[in-house]
Amino acid sequence: MFRHTPFRYATLALLAALAVLYTLNAEYFGLELVAEIAVLAILVLALDMVAGFGGMVSLCHGALMGIGAYAYALLTTAGGLTAPVGMLGAIAITAAFAWVIGAICSRSHGIYFIMATLAMGQMAYSYVFEAPIFGGDDGLSGISRLDLSLIGLDLNDGRSFAFFCLVMLGLAYGFSALVLSSGLGRSLSGVMHSEQRMRALGACVWRVKADMFGVSGGIAGLAGVLAAQHVMFVSPGLLAWTVSGEALVVVILGGLGTLVGPLVGAVAFIMLKHEISDMTSYWHLVVGLILIAVVMSGANGIFGWIESQVERWRPRRAAMTDEEIRKREVLSDA
Amino acid sequence: MLETRKLCKSFGAIDVTKSVSIKLERGERRVILGPNGAGKTTLFNQLVGELRPDSGEIHLAGEDVTALPVAARTRRGLSRSYQKNTLFDGLTVEENLSLAAAVATGHESSMWVDSLTRPDVREIVQEVANQVNLMPYLHAKVSAVSYGVRRQLEVGVALATRPLVLLMDEPTSGVGPEMSKGFHDLLNNLPRDLTLLIIEHDMDLAFDVADTITVLNYGEVVFDGEPEAARGSSLLKEIYLGSWEDA
Numbered sequence: 174m175f176r177h178t179p180f181r182y183a184t185l186a187l188l189a190a191l192a193v194l195y196t197l198n199a200e201y202f203g204l205e206l207v208a209e210i211a212v213l214a215i216l217v218l219a220l221d222m223v224a225g226f227g228g229m230v231s232l233c234h235g236a237l238m239g240i241g242a243y244a245y246a247l248l249t250t251a252g253g254l255t256a257p258v259g260m261l262g263a264i265a266i267t268a269a270f271a272w273v274i275g276a277i278c279s280r281s282h283g284i285y286f287i288m289a290t291l292a293m294g295q296m297a298y299s300y301v302f303e304a305p306i307f308g309g310d311d312g313l314s315g316i317s318r319l320d321l322s323l324i325g326l327d328l329n330d331g332r333s334f335a336f337f338c339l340v341m342l343g344l345a346y347g348f349s350a351l352v353l354s355s356g357l358g359r360s361l362s363g364v365m366h367s368e369q370r371m372r373a374l375g376a377c378v379w380r381v382k383a384d385m386f387g388v389s390g391g392i393a394g395l396a397g398v399l400a401a402q403h404v405m406f407v408s409p410g411l412l413a414w415t416v417s418g419e420a421l422v423v424v425i426l427g428g429l430g431t432l433v434g435p436l437v438g439a440v441a442f443i444m445l446k447h448e449i450s451d452m453t454s455y456w457h458l459v460v461g462l463i464l465i466a467v468v469m470s471g472a473n474g475i476f477g478w479i480e481s482q483v484e485r486w487r488p489r490r491a492a493m494t495d496e497e498i499r500k501r502e503v504l505s506d507a
Numbered sequence: 508m509l510e511t512r513k514l515c516k517s518f519g520a521i522d523v524t525k526s527v528s529i530k531l532e533r534g535e536r537r538v539i540l541g542p543n544g545a546g547k548t549t550l551f552n553q554l555v556g557e558l559r560p561d562s563g564e565i566h567l568a569g570e571d572v573t574a575l576p577v578a579a580r581t582r583r584g585l586s587r588s589y590q591k592n593t594l595f596d597g598l599t600v601e602e603n604l605s606l607a608a609a610v611a612t613g614h615e616s617s618m619w620v621d622s623l624t625r626p627d628v629r630e631i632v633q634e635v636a637n638q639v640n641l642m643p644y645l646h647a648k649v650s651a652v653s654y655g656v657r658r659q660l661e662v663g664v665a666l667a668t669r670p671l672v673l674l675m676d677e678p679t680s681g682v683g684p685e686m687s688k689g690f691h692d693l694l695n696n697l698p699r700d701l702t703l704l705i706i707e708h709d710m711d712l713a714f715d716v717a718d719t720i721t722v723l724n725y726g727e728v729v730f731d732g733e734p735e736a737a738r739g740s741s742l743l744k745e746i747y748l749g750s751w752e753d754a
């Protein structure tokens with residue numbers, strides 16, 4: 174079940190401080206990196222919500238992000254809507270798509286769920302690729318960023334846009350944490366541990382899954398909106414299943430089911446990608462080796478590993494075993 | 508309160524439930540006896556909706572629920588505990604009880620309110636934890652507590668849905684005599700208007716707590732009546748004690 178611990182709060186504060194400092198001092202290339210990390214971080218937050226807290230390992234989150242990006246592009250260009258309305262509309266549309274996917278796939282588990290979501294994502298991909306309204310292979314261009322001149326910000330400036338993405342990431346994190354700590358989030362945790370018992374308790378299991386998948390999809394849609402605003406252009410590649418696969422890699426690299434871990438994973442992944450691709454074009458190979466090392470170590474990703482090391486140094490109270498409890502009782506009886 | 512009418516179920520060639528008709532009044536405490544494989548658990552599975560009967564009807568509080576899914580029956584006041592523990596193993600004892608109480612109080616799908624911290628949920632958790640003696644273990648993970656404690660939790664989770672009818676499938680199976688006695692006390696402390704249907708192998712306990720007894724053998728009801736009558740029944744001795752002694 175999702176919980177904030179002092180260590181998690183500390184990690185969040187550290188990440189936020191580093192992000193602000195870096196963004197204040199970065200040059201053009203560094204600011205691009207910040208935006209890229211923020212978009213990926215929002216996407217993997219969305220994925221961790223369902224995969225880490227509901228056991229729904231989705232291979233369609235890349236496609237959901239793509240739907241968000243295209244929806245924003247179409248609503249604000251062909252649709253003629255203003256950017257804020259377009260953003261909200263795109264998020265709502267993606268959430269609705271995700272809810273339907275979640276409802277349809279709610280009956281399948283494990284590898285079948287993965288395949289079902291993969292199929293959904295591929296359907297979206299090929300539709301976007303083929304239908305003329307989406308511009309086919311060429312994608313859509315002429316997308317504009319949100320206009321914040323009202324509060325004196327020009328998002329066409331790299332630094333302002335990077336900060337804007339960070340704020341959106343902060344909001345997405347807060348929202349995810351809120352929903353995971355809600356009745357719905359708790360029920361999802363129950364569904365992950367025993368669907369049978371959850372049903373026997375009177376919960377509507379498919380609704381719990383679909384609702385959370387919808388929320389997660391909305392957040393993935395936000396990632397898409399920001400991706401579209403970032404490069405001011407969308408192409409079908411956004412919906413490719415490899416994007417979903419990469420997001421899953423980042424979640425596992427950071428720490429599945431920790432919500433904070435995927436943020437760490439996103440930073441590590443983008444940084445590695447850029448540092449190593451400077452040195453060798455085989456950067457995927459290096460990332461692959463690191464992922465294997467992380468998985469083989471038995472730890473729950475980078476963050477999970479650090480957290481378990483920290484836990485060791487603190488006396489544990491929450492997770493007392495039966496024996497420990499009995500010993501305590503004996504002691505207090507004496 | 509709970510009634511079956513000519514319930515039938517077969518797995519292939521084996522009839523596991525043969526035209527079972529039983530009727531429980533409100534507040535009645537009935538024990539189901541029967542040798543291994545008699546079809547007791549299968550009957551429970553049909554009562555709660557995990558298994559569809561081939562024919563026959565199930566009525567709960569005057570309503571035909573035969574076609575309703577599991578969750579809908581639970582929301583109408585039917586709850587069960589399992590013969591084989593079916594708990595949320597990765598969670599704590601408190602979280603297990605809270606999930607049940609959250610559904611009972613309607614907070615299970617709220618997107619903004621944390622069901623675990625709701626006063627009405629916490630109240631149920633405290634009450635049930637006291638009833639089934641789980642207070643010392645609330646913060647322990649299910650995977651870290653002993654089998655006996657998990658057995659208590661199994662009943663606790665079922666109770667935390669605030670049922671009108673509670674079905675318990677061998678609640679004391681595999682635990683020592685001391686816990687069996689504790690279970691006895693638990694039953695005595697449950698509200699008298701709660702309708703109970705208990706599958707039990709321990710004859711003494713069965714005769715002690717039961718208002719009525721149903722004996723199943725090869726899927727068939729072979730006895731239905733008061734414990735006193737059952738005690739004297741040679742049929743029951745033959746079927747139940749016979750196979751018991753064989754084992």
Ligand SMILES: Nc1ncnc2c1ncn2[C@@H]1O[C@H](COP(=O)(O)OP(=O)(O)OP(=O)(O)O)[C@@H](O)[C@H]1O
Pocket residue numbers: 518523541542543544545546547548549550590
């Ligand atoms: N899903 C199933 N498919 C096929 N046969 C089944 C199934 N479930 C139960 N059975 C068979 O039905 C019969 C009754 O099983 P059931 O579990 O209801 O017995 P029981 O009275 O609960 O026994 P016990 O005292 O051992 O718990 C057994 O012969 C069992 O093998």
Ligand SMILES: [Mg+2]
Pocket residue numbers: 547548549590676
């Ligand atoms: Mg049984």
